[in-house]
Amino acid sequence: MAKTYINGIGCVSAQATVDGFPSEFALDENTNFLELVKPEYKDYFSPIASRRMAKGVKNGIVASTLAMKEAGIENLDAIITGTGMGCIEDSDKFLKAIIDNNEQFLTPTSFIQSTHNTVASTIAINLGCKAYNFTYVNGAVSFESALVDAKLQFDADEVSNVLVGGIDEMTEYTKSLFKLAGFIKPDESGPHKILGSHTKATVFSEGATFFMLSDTKTESTYAELVDIETINKLELSKVGHKAIEFLKANNLTQHDIDAVVLGFDGDVEFDEYYKELAREFAFTPQVYYKHVSGEYNTASAFGLYVGSNVLKNQEIPQQLKVNEVEKPSYHKILLYNQYRGIDHSFTLISI
Amino acid sequence: MNKGVAITGMGIISAIGNDVEENFRSLINSEKGISKTDNIPTIHKDEIMFGEIKKSNEDLIAELGLPADNNFTRTALLGAFAAKQAVEDAGIRDINEYKTGLINSTSVGGMDTTEKHYYEYFENPETVKFIASHDGGDVSQKISEVIGLEGFVTTISTACSSAANAIMLGARMIKAGKLDRVIVGGTDGLAKFTINGFKTLMILTDSYNTPFDNDRKGLNLGEAAAFLVLESDEIVEREGKKVLARVSGYANANDAYHQTASSENGEGAFLAMQKAFKVADLDPTQIDYINMHGTATPNNDLSEGRAVARIYEGKNVPYFSSTKAFTGHTLAAAAAIEAVYSVLAIQNGVVYPNLNFKTKMAEFDLVPQTEIKYKNIDYVLSNSFGFGGNCSTVIFSKN
Numbered sequence: 001m002a003k004t005y006i007n008g009i010g011c012v013s014a015q016a017t018v019d020g021f022p023s024e025f026a027l028d029e030n031t032n033f034l035e036l037v038k039p040e041y042k043d044y045f046s047p048i049a050s051r052r053m054a055k056g057v058k059n060g061i062v063a064s065t066l067a068m069k070e071a072g073i074e075n076l077d078a079i080i081t082g083t084g085m086g087c088i089e090d091s092d093k094f095l096k097a098i099i100d101n102n103e104q105f106l107t108p109t110s111f112i113q114s115t116h117n118t119v120a121s122t123i124a125i126n127l128g129c130k131a132y133n134f135t136y137v138n139g140a141v142s143f144e145s146a147l148v149d150a151k152l153q154f155d156a157d158e159v160s161n162v163l164v165g166g167i168d169e170m171t172e173y174t175k176s177l178f179k180l181a182g183f184i185k186p187d188e189s190g191p192h193k194i195l196g197s198h199t200k201a202t203v204f205s206e207g208a209t210f211f212m213l214s215d216t217k218t219e220s221t222y223a224e225l226v227d228i229e230t231i232n233k234l235e236l237s238k239v240g241h242k243a244i245e246f247l248k249a250n251n252l253t254q255h256d257i258d259a260v261v262l263g264f265d266g267d268v269e270f271d272e273y274y275k276e277l278a279r280e281f282a283f284t285p286q287v288y289y290k291h292v293s294g295e296y297n298t299a300s301a302f303g304l305y306v307g308s309n310v311l312k313n314q315e316i317p318q319q320l321k322v323n324e325v326e327k328p329s330y331h332k333i334l335l336y337n338q339y340r341g342i343d344h345s346f347t348l349i350s351i
Numbered sequence: 352m353n354k355g356v357a358i359t360g361m362g363i364i365s366a367i368g369n370d371v372e373e374n375f376r377s378l379i380n381s382e383k384g385i386s387k388t389d390n391i392p393t394i395h396k397d398e399i400m401f402g403e404i405k406k407s408n409e410d411l412i413a414e415l416g417l418p419a420d421n422n423f424t425r426t427a428l429l430g431a432f433a434a435k436q437a438v439e440d441a442g443i444r445d446i447n448e449y450k451t452g453l454i455n456s457t458s459v460g461g462m463d464t465t466e467k468h469y470y471e472y473f474e475n476p477e478t479v480k481f482i483a484s485h486d487g488g489d490v491s492q493k494i495s496e497v498i499g500l501e502g503f504v505t506t507i508s509t510a511c512s513s514a515a516n517a518i519m520l521g522a523r524m525i526k527a528g529k530l531d532r533v534i535v536g537g538t539d540g541l542a543k544f545t546i547n548g549f550k551t552l553m554i555l556t557d558s559y560n561t562p563f564d565n566d567r568k569g570l571n572l573g574e575a576a577a578f579l580v581l582e583s584d585e586i587v588e589r590e591g592k593k594v595l596a597r598v599s600g601y602a603n604a605n606d607a608y609h610q611t612a613s614s615e616n617g618e619g620a621f622l623a624m625q626k627a628f629k630v631a632d633l634d635p636t637q638i639d640y641i642n643m644h645g646t647a648t649p650n651n652d653l654s655e656g657r658a659v660a661r662i663y664e665g666k667n668v669p670y671f672s673s674t675k676a677f678t679g680h681t682l683a684a685a686a687a688i689e690a691v692y693s694v695l696a697i698q699n700g701v702v703y704p705n706l707n708f709k710t711k712m713a714e715f716d717l718v719p720q721t722e723i724k725y726k727n728i729d730y731v732l733s734n735s736f737g738f739g740g741n742c743s744t745v746i747f748s749k750n
Contacts, residue, residue, distance in 0.1 A: 079605075085486055086508070091462070091544070098547050099469055103394045111548035112611050112738070116458070116487065116508035121739025124605045130622055133605040133741060134516055137460070138506040139488035145505040149520060152527055180472060181482035232453075232495055232504035297486075342492060343504075 004154040004225040006349070008073065008212035010066025011305050012039055012059040014205045014294050018066065021309040025292040025319045029191035032184050033175065034205040034294035052109070053122075054089035056169030059208035060119035061126065064165055071212035071220055077159035078132040079120050080149050082142030082166045084297020085174070086116040092171045119167050119208075140339035141230040142166060143209075143301040144347065148228050150213055157215075165210035166298030178204065183340075185266075194266035194291035195322065202265040205294020209301035211308075222308035223333075223349040226250060230345045234338070239273055240280035243336065246346040258330040259285040259316060261307045263337035265295040270341050277336050278322065285330075286322035300337040304347060307333045311351045353632045355599030355748055356522040357587045360441025360580035362433040362536075363691045365678050366402035366573055370436060374688075375695050378703045379723055383677045385559050385571050393543050399555050402573025402679020403541060404429065415497060422480040424461035427493040429576035429684075430538030434494045437534060441580035442592070449531035449586060452503035453495050454521045456513030456537035458683040458737075460487040463542040490538065503530060508683065510737030511644075512603070513537050514577070515686035515745050519601040521581050531586055536578030536687035545682065546572055552611060554648040560680075561707040562645035562673035563652050563719045570646045573679025577687035579694075594750040596694040599730075600631025606740030612650050617658030619742035620644075620734060624662050627732070627744035635662050638669045638746070639728040640702050642689050643719070644736050645673020646680045653714055655734060660715050669732075670720045672705035686735035686743065693731040693747045700727050 011017035014034035015025055028034065039062045041050050050058065060081070068074065091114035097106055115121075117135035124133050132153075136145035143166030153159045178184040185192060185201040192203050213225065227250050234242060244254060260281045262274040278286055287310065293302040310316050311330055335347040363370065366384030367377035377384065385400045390407060406414075411428040412421065415435070423431070434453070438446060461484040468478040483489060491506045503524075507516045514537030521535035539545075549555050549572055556569040579598075587594060604626060606619030613619070628635055644655055659668060674692055681688060696702065705719035731747045 084488060094548065095462075095466055095469060095544055098466070098543055103543065103547050106547055106551045108548065108551035108611075111544075111551055114548075115510050115610075115738045117510060117737075117739040117741060118610070120509075121605065121610060121741065124607045124740060125610070128607050130605050130607050130619065132603045133509070133739070134520075134603065135508050136505055137457075137487035137508040138491060138504065139486060141505060142488065148503075148505075148529075152523055152529065155527060156523075177472060177482050181479055183483075230503060230505070231501065232492060233501045297488075343488065 002154045002157050002215040004151055005214050005217050006211050006222040006225055006308050007214045007218055007220050008067040008071030009305055009308060010063035011209045012063050013207040013302055015292055032187060032203050034203060036206055054087055054113055054169065056087055056089065056167050057119050057122055060165060060167045061123060063208040063210040064123050064163055067210040067212040071214060073161045073212050076129050076131055076161050076163050078153060078162040079123055079129060080134045080146040080162060080164045081120040082136040082146040082298055083116060084139050084142045084168050086137055087114050087118050088174050089169055089171050090114040092173050140297050140300065140337060140343035141345050143298045144228050144230050144345040151225065151228060154215055160215045162213045163210060164213055165208060166301030167208040168206050168296040168298045170204060170206040192266055194264055195288065197266035197268050200267055200269050202267045202295040204296060206296050207293065207302060209305050223311045223351050226348040226350050228347045232342055234344045236272055236276055239276045243277055243280060243346060250348055254281060257284055257332050257334045258327045259287055259310060259333045261287045261303050261333060261335040263290060263300060263303060264288045265290045273338050283325060285316055285325045285327055287316055287320050288322050289320055300345060303335050303337060307335050307349055311349060353599050355597030356525045356581050357584060357594040358579050358596050358598060358694060359582045359592045359594060360437045361691050361694060362436025362440060363577040363688055364404060364429055364433050365575035365688050366404055367677050371691060378677060378692065379701060381704055381706060383706055385679055391541055391543065393546055395546060395550065398557055400571050401541060402571055402681060404574055422484045423493055424464040424484050425540030426457055426460060426463060426538050427490045429540055430455060430490055430494045431497040433576035434498055434534055434578045437578040437580050438498050446499050447501055450502065451500055452530045452533040453491060453500050454505055454517040454533060454535045455491040455494055456507040456517040456683045457487045457490050457539055458508055458510050458513060459539050459542050459545055460490055461485040462544045463540040466543050509741040510739060511682050511685055512735040512737035512741045512743040513683035515735040515743035516603055518598060518690055518745050519603060522598045522601060525581050525583050532582045534578050534580055537684040538576035539574055539682040539684045541572060541574040559707050560647035560676055562647040562675055562705055563656065563712060564708050565710040565712045567647045567649060567652060569648050571679035573681040575678060575681035575684040575688045577684060577691050579690055596697045597748045597750055598745060599748040600627040600633060600746030602626030602630060603743045606742055608740055611738050613654035613736060615654060617654040619740050620655055620658035620736060621661050623742040623744040627746050631746045633730060636666055638730045638732045640696055640731045641669055641671035642693050642731060642733040643671050643673040644734040645675050647675060656712060656715055656717050660717060668717060670702045670724060672703050672719045674703055676706035689733050690745065693733050696731050697728050697747060697749050701725050
C-alpha cells in the first residue's frame with residue numbers, strides 16, 4: 001500500500017498565496033466578501049484564451065500549474081477536482097440569456113463552459129492528459145471527496161502522481177441570492193469577528209487550491225496525507241466522539257495530535273460544531289483560517305494548504321491561532337470542517 | 352476473471368416506466384417514451400420531443416410523502432423516488448446497519464428550480480427556500496434524508512458519464528473495504544437550461560432520435576433517475592442475499608481533445624473500454640452485449656463506433672444497441688438507467704432493439720441489433736461519455 005504525499009501546492013485566494021505561503025495575512029473585518037487577489041493571468045494565458053475563460057477556470061489552471069511546478073511533475077495518473085457550486089459564472093450567464101431573451105438568440109459558449117467538470121477537463125486538454133478525470137460536487141465535502149478518491153487509488157497502488165484541487169467562484173447575482181437566503185452576512189453589518197461571532201451567516205469568498213499528490217517523498221514534500229473521512233450528517237454532541245473514532249482508526253489518540261485546523265466561519269448557528277471539537281482538544285494548538293480565506297464550499301482546501309504549511313514550517317502563523325497553546329514541534333495535524341451543520345470532514349496529515 | 356461487486360437492488364424512473372418492471376416491459380415491447388413536453392414551458396415545445404417523465408413534481412411529492420414546505424427540486428424528487436425503490440428492492444430494513452454510502456451523480460442539479468425562480472427570489476419570499484437547493488450536493492443530501500442514510504455521501508458531476516463514474520467509485524470503495532454497502536446512480540430532471548444548451552450546440556433532433564443510423568440528426572433530451580445497491584460479499588453471504596448481477600470491470604479515461612466534441616477516432620472511449628477489460632480480466636470477445644452510449648448525434652456515434660471497431664479489429668463485434676431511442680439522453684442519469692437495463696439483459700438473456708435504425712453508417716461496417724434477441728448473456732459492456740472528454744465504461748457480469 002503506497003503512501004500519499006503532498007509534494008506541491010498552488011493556491012489562488014483572497015490572500016497573496018500565488019507567491020507562496022504568506023508571512024502576513026491581510027485582514028479586513030469590515031467586509032462580508034473577501035475579494036480575490038487576482039494572479040497575473042497574462043503569465044499563464046494569452047489574452048484571447050483569458051477572455052474566453054471564466055474566473056474559476058483561470059484560477060484552477062493557475063493553481064494546478066503552480067502545484068505541478070513545485071512538485072516537478074509533468075505526467076499525471078489522475079486529475080480529480082471538487083467544486084461545490086461549479087462554474088456559476090458561465091451558468092449564470094447562460095441562464096440569464098435564456099430568461100432575458102425568452103430562449104432565443106443564444107450562443108453555446110457559456111453553456112459549454114458551465115459544465116461542472118470544465119476545470120478538470122481544461123487541465124486535461126491543456127496537458128493532453130488522457131488519464132482518469134473526475135469531478136465531485138457535494139457542498140463542503142466536494143474537495144474531500146476528491147481526496148478520498150485519490151487516496152483510494154494510492155492505497156491500491158494504482159497511481160504515482162495525482163492532481164487534486166478544489167475550486168469555487170462567485171458571481172454578483174449568486175452573491176445577492178446568498179445574502180437573501182442568509183448565507184452571507186448582510187452588507188454594512190460589520191465589523192465581523194470570525195471567532196466569537198454573535199451573528200448568523202458568514203463572510204464569503206472564492207478560490208482555487210490544488211495539491212500534487214505523489215507516492216514518493218521528495219525535497220518538496222509538505223506532509224503525508226494519512227486519511228480522510230466524510231459524513232453527511234453528524235449530531236453536535238457526537239463531533240468529539242467521531243474525531244476520536246477517526247483517530248483511533250489510524251491507531252492514534254487525541255494526545256498524538258499536535259494541532260487542529262478548524263473551519264470556524266463566523267456563523268453563530270453552526271460554529272458550535274467547531275467549539276465542540278475545540279473543547280475536546282483544549283490542550284492542543286488550534287488553528288483557524290476562514291477569516292483570511294473567506295467561506296466557500298472548497299475553502300477547506302485552503303485549510304489543508306494552511307495545515308501543510310504548518311508542518312513544513314513547523315510554526316503556526318500568529319494571525320491564524322485560536323488559542324495560545326504551542327508545541328515544540330508539529331508532526332500530526334487533524335483538520336475538521338463542516339458547512340451549515342452538514343458535510344463534515346476529518347482529514348489527517350503527518351510528517 | 353474478476354468476481355466483481357454484487358448488485359443486490361435496483362430502482363429506476365424514466366420516460367418508459369416508473370419502476371424496474373415497467374422499464375423492462377417497454378424495452379422488450381419496443382415502446383419508446385419520446386413525446387412532446389407536458390411539464391416544461393419552453394418556446395421549443397412544438398419543434399422538439401423529449402424523454403419526459405409524465406409524473407409532475409406534485410405527484411412525486413405526494414408519492415414520497417414530503418411535507419408541503421419541502422424544497423426538493425425535480426432532480427432531487429426523481430433521485431429520491433428511484434433510490435427509495437433500490438433500497439426496498441435490496442431488502443434493506445436498517446440503512447445504517449452497515450457502513451453504507453450514497454454516491455449520486457447529477458449534471459443539472461437544482462437548475463430546474465433555479466430557472467423557475469431566478470428573478471422571483473427577490474419578490475416572492477416563499478421561493479427563497481429553493482436558493483439552497485441549486486447545487487448538486489443538495490440533491491444527494493435530499494436523497495439521503497429520504498432513505499435515512501448517515502455516512503459517506505458524495506456527488507459526481509462529469510456530465511453525461513456521471514453515473515458510470517458513481518458506479519465505478521462505489522465498486523472501488525466496496526473492494527477496498529471502505530464501505531460495506533453503497534447506493535450508486537444518478538438523477539437529472541429536464542430543464543430549459545439543458546434544452547437550450549443542447550439546442551445551441553445544434554445536436555437536438557426535430558424527430559425521434561436514430562442511434563447509429565447514417566442519417567441521424569441528433570438526440571432527444573430526457574430525464575431519469577436510477578440507483579443500484581452494491582454490497583460486499585460478506586453481507587451477501589451473511590444475509591443470504593440474492594445477487595442480481597455483478598460490477599466486474601470499469602474505467603475512466605479522458606479524450607483530452609475538446610470540451611464538447613469527441614475525437615474522431617474515439618481515443619478516450621477506446622482507452623476506457625481497454626482499461627475496463629483489464630480490470631474485469633476479460634477478453635473483449637467474451638462480451639455478449641454492448642449497451643452503447645449511442646446518443647444519435649453525428650459526432651458521438653461516429654466516434655464511439657470507431658472506438659468499438661478498433662477494440663474488435665479482426666474480430667466479431669458483439670450484439671450492440673443503444674437504448675437512447677427509448678428514453679432520450681438522460682445526461683448524468685444515462686449510465687445509471689443503462690446499468691439497470693444491463694442487469695436486466697443478463698437476468699433475462701435479452702438484447703434490446705436499437706429502435707429507429709434504417710441505414711448503416713457509411714464510415715464503418717457496424718449494424719446495431721434492431722430486433723429483440725433472446726440469448727444467454729454473461730457479460731454486458733456499457734459505455735457512457737460526457738462533455739470534457741469524459742469517457743467511462745462499466746462491465747456487468749452474471750453472478
